[in-house]
Amino acid sequence: MxxxxxxxxxxxxxxxxxxxxxxxxxxxxxxxxxxxxxxxxxxxxxxxxxxxxxxxxxxxxxxxxxxxxxxxxxxxxxxxEPDETNLQAGETPIEELPDDVIGSLLASRYCETDHLGNLAWNLFGQTPAGWARVQAIADYVHDRLSFGYGYARHTRTAAQAHEERVGVCRDFAHLAITLCRCMNIPARYVNGYLGDIGVPPDPAPMDFNAWFEAFLGGKWYTFDARHNVPRIGRVVVARGRDATDxxxxxxxxxxxxxxxxxxxxxxxxxxxxxxxxxxxxxxxxxxxx
Structure with missing residues (x-):
């Protein structure tokens, strides 16, 4: 293609x-x-x-x-091909994480793990570890926030998005990243191109998109809390701790x-x-x- x-x-x-x-x-x-x-x-x-x-x-x-x-x-x-799915991918114990992945467990400018830690454990502490837990987080964020370009605000943090219940794709990503990190799952921010390929055309104008990657089973996997379905044709531009980077x-x-x-x-x-x-x-x- x-x-x-x-x-x-x-x-x-x-x-x-x-x-x-x-x-x-x-x-x-x-x-x-x-x-x-x-x-x-x-x-x-x-x-x-x-x-x-x-x-x-x-x-x-x-x-x-x-x-x-x-x-x-x-x-x-x-x-x-759509985003890779691996339902068997498990969580890596912190002591076994690669050195270059540890930073993706830490709080960052838009991802305040200290604000959302108790919430995350209350919501997902009983969820099966691994892929199922990350997907549960993506499901929660997808249902929690309403998407709209008019909601864009470059100062909105993950905790504020959770409270306000609105956002654009970066807010969906920030909230999901924060909840993953609270659960000791490394997560990082990704932006890039994502067109309406293999899905009905979106009447909203195209834009760069933001999603997140979670480290499971020794590798990074793509998750998208806004769309919340595997998509075709993602082209990564950049990765970082959050949109600040x-x-x-x-x-x-x-x-x-x-x-x-x-x-x-x-x-x-x-x-x-x-x-x-x-x-x-x-x-x-x-x-x-």
Whole structure:
């Protein structure tokens, strides 16, 4: 299966502003890219890429004063298989976890395990350990929160999402991650592309999505508390403790978002589709996550 994906993002800066984008397809999927443009900017601006502590590719720009636009388009090969399911995957005792996984048990900016620990054990302490427990957490979050783009707030934490019972995909991920960590199951935040492939089209405009991975049976597995069904065509962009680590754009100074368009669809099913069919959204934000 071939998936076409890409984005067009524009910001307005009152003065020259350093910006870091975390928008590159993850190195795990680079080998699957069949065609891609280079990252284009308008006006043309030098940039360079570095790898952060989590293995994500980050691109540094100095955005000029005024409008600044970033564009990218690619075709990537995908297996067409849904997310892997392993009902027999068990929990790994903490003392046996790999050193690089231990950090995914700890509290982070949006995942306050100290606030939700008692709740988690009351809800899931009697649930069978392993896959069944993580799925029970995903089920709970899926039922607890109502999704809506109008609910987006970049300061909302997992505990606040639980209390308010609303959110966007990052809030679903943060709450599920926090509950997993409370139960001593390593969990990490993931963002990337997820189109409506193998499911009825969503009338809402496409966007980058956030989901989470849990460490079970010695490996990381994908879970998605928002959609809560195995999906086809996920393309990972970045992983981290939570959205703090992997904002799509981070500016070191004020900016306003003037355009945000994302496309991701099966190439063969839309041969005549234009590169995007999203919408423009204007917000004021220091960090787009």
């Amino acid at each position: 071939l998936i076409r994906l890409g984005y067009e993002i524009a910001i307005e800066c009152p003065q020259p502003t350093p910006v870091i984008s975390v928008l590159e397809i993850h190195k795990d999927r680079q080998k699957d890219i069949k065609r891609q443009t280079r990252v284009l900017t308008s006006p043309s601006t030098p940039s360079h890429v570095y790898e952060d502590r989590y293995g994500n590719s980050c691109r540094r720009f100095l955005a000029p004063a005024g409008g600044f636009r970033i564009l990218y388009d690619a075709v990537i090969e995908d297996s067409g 992997v904002p799509l754009l981070h500016s070191f100074g004020p900016h306003s978002l003037t355009t945000f368009k994302v496309w991701t669809y099966e190439q063969e099913s839309h041969p005549a589709k234009p590169p995007y069919h999203g919408v423009d959204r204007t917000v004021g934000a220091h960090m787009i996550a």
